Amino acid sequence: MAIFDIKLPKSIVRALKLPVDAAQRQQKIVLKRLLRKAKFTEFGQAYGFDNILMNNQSLVKEFQKNVPIYNYNSIYKEWWYKTLEGKPDICWPGKIRYYALSSGTSEAASKYIPVTNDLLRSNKIIMIKQLLSLRNYQYINFKSIGKGWLTLGGSTDLQRGAGYYAGDLSGITTKKSPFWFQPFYKPGKKIAKEKDWNKKLEEIVKKAPEWDIGFLVGVPAWTQMCMEMIIEKYHLNTIHDMWPNLEFFVHGGVNFQPYKKGFEKLLGKPLTYIETYLASEGFIAYQSHQFAEAMRLAVTGHIFFEFIPFNFENFNGEGELIGKPKALTVHEVEEGVDYALLLSTPAGAWRYLIGDTVRFVNKKRCEIIITGRTKHFLSLVGEHLSVDNMNRAIEMTSEELNISIPEFTVAGEPHGSFFAHHWYIACNQQIDKQLVANTIDKYLKKLNDDYLVERNSTLKDIYVDVLPEEIFMRFLKSLGKLGSQHKFPRVLKGSTLEEWTKFLSYGK
Known part of the structure; x- marks a missing residue:
């Protein structure tokens, strides 16, 4: 069964027909949609979303003037803690049933990032857009698209709280994946529920000979570890001795280049690498064409983006925001400048400082690279090392x-x-x-x-x-x-x- 031949739900088909237009116009449409949906929430009432919507000509400016910038700690202490208590209509309509547990790379305690059906639906649309972009790729075996997709993600056995579930976003996404994807998905529901990461890898290695894998999806380090374990157990020369149809590696979260040399020693033939930028807060960007060195920002999707120049006028030495800096929109940015990223999403994140820094390499195509974290840089004496x-x-x-x-x-x-x-x-x-x-x-x-x-x-x-x-x-x-x-x-x-x-x- 070829995945391109699948009949998709009508709601997704309509969303995929969004016109290709100026990013500025599309982002205004996204913001207006978010404000309309959330105007009757506590957050929307507190910051006058109704009044902001009445100023259509200056919608973005009014939004920026009236709504403050939040980081996780500030939005949690002021708003999100109420959703964990089961209160509805706080920052987004309805009750929050799912939370992505995220600790980033510097925090010890888990962060509870709200995940709504609206967010998951929007993420799926961006995933399908990226998948459909493969039609423009050359020199690849398209038969591999209809083979198995081995996803090395978090457990689908989510923690149960008082009226909600919490876990890795990958586990939530897999648990709520559409029916038409199930025939492709590996390692299957039983292994996907396993919480012990070492046991999960062991089970995957056991089942590996039964699968015909075309896609590998995961963080480079853990994917490489999995391939090494399979090669060692079955005395193979390369992973392609087990999975000859393996054609694609979908990765994200970290820069792949440091892993590439060791990764490719495990291959019998070159793979097509596809980069994604999927955070707990939403699907931010994706590689839209072959051999691209950057990812296309999902400006026509579900997130309203803002950008704060990442410099010592706006951030202190610990990566904390200073004062009330001016946030730029997608048409105001410049290529080659590092920006801290702000998101407003259909899960109740508003002007949310996600902690990542990005750089535009092609403003016309809205293509970015991830350059680091606001708290992950070295500047002891002014070396400004990113x-x-x-x-x-x-x-x-x-x-x-x-x-x-x-x-x-x-x-x-x-x-x-x-x-x-x-x-x-x-x-x-x-x-x-x-x-x-x-x-x-x-x-x-x-x-x-x-x-x-x-x-x-x-x-x-x-x-x-x-x-x-x-x-x-x-x-x-x-x-x-x-x-x-x-x-x-x-x-x-x-x-x-x-x-x-x-x-x-x-x-x-």
Whole structure:
């Protein structure tokens, strides 16, 4: 059964026929739809959504003037806590039945992100748009689209609260996936319910010979681990010895480049890589054409986007917002500038600072790359080192030295009266760590002028420790963050750095 031949629900077909128009116009339509739907909620009444809707010509400006910017802590303390108590019509109509548990990569306590049927429906529409874009791809085996889709996601056995369920967004999405997708979905309902990540992988490895997989979907590190386990158990040369029709890898959440070299050693032939930007708060962007180096922002979908320039006028050294900076809309941004992302969604997130930073690489096509997190950057002395700088330096170092570095993290530390950067990298090969340090340093100087200046003054050195990849996974496990939704933080600060240092001293 070819997936392109499936008869889709009429509501989805209508949504897929949205006209291709200027992003500014489409975003205004999205905002108006959100405001109309939520105008009778407590939030909508408190901030005068009715009055905002009456100012059609200045709708966006009125919305920005009247509704404050929120982060998770502020919107939870003021509004979302009421929904967990079972109260309806707080930030979105009706009761919230599902919550995506998200800890990001720096927070210890779980965040409860509301998930509504409206949000899930909108996410599905964007997923189908991305799937249909494969019709424009070349040099791929389209028969693989109708094969199995192995999704390495969170458990569908959700936690039960007082009138709600909570778990990974991937588990919620799978649990509520449409009937027409069930024939393709692997590993199946029984394995999908398993909460123990190690047991889940073991069960997948057992069942692997029974499946004909065309798509792999998941975070790179865990997908690579799964393939390695299958290859080892069945004494294979590559994963294609087991699944000859494997054609696609759909990934997101982290930059794939640091994983690519090690990942491709497990393949018998090249895969088509498809990047997505699916957060707990919604489906934000997706790769819309083959070999794209960026993702298209879903401006015609369900999210109203705003962008705050990510600089030291708007954010302090801890990544916290300063004052009330001006937020730009999609037609006001510039290419090549890093922005902190604000979302308003059909789940009751309003002007919500998601914590990610993005950069437009093609404004006309609304194509972006993820450059990092507002709290994950290093600027001890003004070096302004972003996660994007780090990812690219690691990628270039891997290429030059012909090594695989699937994980890494960086911390700042004192160096006498000055400072240094301490890198921890995962590599299972024998390497000269001083050579690695020198190579990373060389490329960072090329990538970042501020870094170059500070390396000649107050940033006196960089150090590299080389660790087995297993150490990084075990640290996540020690924090209770083992699984598909959790990524290793690229920058260590505060309590997480303390936990890491303690773990390396006692936990290895």
